[in-house]
Amino acid sequence: MQILLVGAGLSGAVIARRLAEAGHDCHVIDQRDHIGGNCHTRRDGETGVMMHVYGPHIFHTDDQQVWDYVNRFAAFQPFRNRVKTTVGGKVYSLPINLLTINQFFGKAMRPDEAREFIDGLADHSITTPQSFEEQALRFVGADLYRAFFKGYTEKQWGCAPSELPAAILKRLPLRFDYDDNYFSHRFQGMPRDGYTPMIAAILDHPRITIDLSTPYSPDMAEQADHVFWSGPLDGYFDFQLGRLGYRTLDFERFTHDGDYQGCAVMNYGDREVPYTRITEHKHFSPWEQHERSVCYREYSRAAGPEDIPYYPIRLVREKALLQNYQRRAKATQGVTFVGRLGTYRYLDMDVTIREAMDTASLFESCLAKGDPMPAMLTPS
Structure with a gap:
């Protein structure tokens, strides 16, 4: 045929x-x-770095x-996505894990202690979370929600977390060990x-x-x-x-001599920082060596008719x-x-x-x- x-x-x-x-x-x-x-x-002509032209794609299954x-x-080469986030002038590990919890609250808790501590912060009055915000408050409590989810989500989706479905957050893990691998699949x-x-x-x-x-x-x-x-x-x-709604991304490219941020993905959770994250693309190919680096600041906004649609x-x-x-x-x-x-x-x-x-x-x-x-x- x-x-x-x-x-x-x-x-x-x-x-x-x-x-x-x-x-x-x-x-x-x-x-x-x-x-x-x-x-x-494609290869960046100035630095030789392998670029993920439309944003990073990490294979996991x-x-x-x-x-x-x-x-x-x-x-395929082994790769683990270890995301960091800058909030309030400090760097934390994502997804939220035992290191994140201990660092954020200035404690040195064991896993069972941290589990009990977070459970004490969670809003148990929310029995069936309907929105992203309710899910987060039920999930980790108000402090961690405001630090790691609220501002980032408002920038990413252009609306209040109370308007988003709870399912968006349900796929993000909460760990009570020091595992900072963003994904948990067997093959990555x-x-x-x-x-x-x-x-x-x-x-x-x-x-x-x-x-x-x-x-x-x-x-x-x-x-x-x-x-x-x-x-x-x-x-x-x-x-x-009519047109189905999408979010699109704008990328602001810049280069750096050496290593700019020490990781592939650095999120920015503070609402006053206009971009959602910076990606440093040479860290997506850690088996390669490059003296210079190329990075992209990512800005999320509503997609127009001529924009590339990213997120439904x-x-x-x-x-x-x-x-x-x-x-x-x-x-x-x-x-x-x-x-x-x-x-x-x-x-x-x-x-x-x-x-x-x-x-x-x-x-x-x-x-x-x-x-x-x-x-x-x-x-x-």
Whole structure:
């Protein structure tokens, strides 16, 4: 069959590879001038540092098959994401762990003592947290909430934490040991040469053709037997029902002779600091040596029509609009919506790859049975 894949990021690449190996001809297009989507990496011309162009991407998963898959196309180096945060002129370790607790409160508690201490600070009157703020107050109490979550969250999301769902905070751990590894998955690492060469290797198949700097137009679908769309869900329908809300990022680049901050990611929790974090990219490749450093200050704001969408907002208005677009999508034949933008969800890379693998397998199964391929495979 002739398959059109709109978007040359992880979703499009993995689906294209699977279907090409099954004997289909896959045409991948992307409106940008590079492959890789927001995972795109490149060497900085001034410093030689490997840059995560659209912000840092750290690979972590418990999925053995996904880990084996990425290692088929790239050599991975061990990497642990050890985030720090500057609050009130002091540096602390994230996620909140025993060191953070002891340092913040000026104590030397053992794990059981710290657990009892934090439980005494938690607001037990909140039995079923509905908002980010309620979850944080129930989780760690007012002092830690104000120091580590409130200001950062207001900058990141552009609204009060009381307006955000509790689920945003539920995925962040609270540890009563000295483990400062941001993630807890079995497999964690970085592709030694960057994500773009890995995705190029996935797309390197004789049945896959790629056209970059190529926006989608509806007439392209007429030449294909099926379309996999990893662009914005609302964009497929030309925003006829309105635009789904996103946060976008602005990056302020600067260089430094030597080591600027001693870690890859430094958050800034104070509300009066306008940026959310500084990333120092040579620390994402600790197996390399660079005399100079390149850093980015990150500023979060509401995404406009011409901005790159990063984080789906998914508040009440967006959820209602999403349901309307999902109903329209499910009534559309010949196209399947995939990936972060196509399903309007925040997805880690391993989940994106797993869903792409499963989507390609389902497509083959539907073909074999003569069943139509669903347009939407994921819940809202």
